[in-house]
Amino acid sequence: DQQVKQNSPSLSVQEGRISILNCDYTNSMFDYFLWYKKYPAEGPTFLISISSIKDKNEDGRFTVFLNKSAKHLSLHIVPSQPGDSAVYFCAAREGSQGNLIFGKGTKLSVKP
Amino acid sequence: EPEVTQTPSHQVTQMGQEVILRCVPISNHLYFYWYRQILGQKVEFLVSFYNNEISEKSEIFDDQFSVERPDGSNFTLKIRSTKLEDSAMYFCASRPGSSYNSPLHFGNGTRLTVT
Known part of the structure; x- marks a missing residue:
């Protein structure tokens, strides 16, 4: 039972796009809700988050949009x-203890 | 910037043996977690720890698993009798208690290989 789904296992994008x-x-x-980036042989690195009371949060080149409905x-x-090439995990918080439920990840490849 | 550190980076053990995975969370953090990622699968929650006790655990965290904070800095995960299916990357994480909406900070993981 996947509570958090990332349906695209991979994505390829041209640099600058x-x-x-x-x-x-x-x-x-x-x-x-949170997004984490993960390089091989490293742990997930926090990227950006959004509370359910908001619909948008921006941090530099990264923007997260939330559509609750x-x-x-x-x-x-x-x-x-090109340095953005990594696996990106979506995560959602369950419960007051802050436990996160992760999606399966999307591997992003940014080509020069 | 403060980091969560995990040791060892790679642990090889034989089936049935006990292993202890070690973590040093960020010093002013109050909530501690263990997650694991079996190769090719998603990151799965194991257990959360707050105020010197387990606050929540998943179905994966059965009687073979235990956690401890033996002193003021270390946070350990013990697997009493390892099975082949315990082979995975184990990630420790921590977060401060000051803000309800604060992200978890993860270590670089311990790769556990059970043979």
Whole structure:
């Protein structure tokens, strides 16, 4: 039972263009959503987050959009850079203890 | 910037043996977690720890698993009798208690190989 779904296992984008990574969730009780980036042989690195009371959060080249009615969030990276090539995980918080439920990840490749 | 550190980076053990994975969370953090990622699969929650006790655990975290904070800095995960299916990357994470919406900070993981 996947509560957090990333339906695209991979995405390839040209350098300088926009990368859009998508995530869907099923549990309407999730109240905090995060995106993590992961390089091989490293742990997930926090990228950006959004509370369920907002619909957009921006940090430099990274913007996260939340559509609560559709239970959908997306991460926009613009402009994309080769160093952005990594696996991106969407995560949602379950419970007051802060436990995160992760999606399966999307591997982003940014080509020069 | 403060980091979560995990040791060892790679642990090889025989089936049935006990292993202890070690973590040093960020010093002023109050919530601690263990996650694992089996090769090719998603990152899965194992257990959360707060105020010197387990606050939540998943179905994966059965009687073979235990966690401990033996002193003020270390946070350990023990697997009592390892099975082949315990082979995975194990990630420790921590977060501060000051803000309800604060992200988890992860270590670089311990790769556990059970043979």
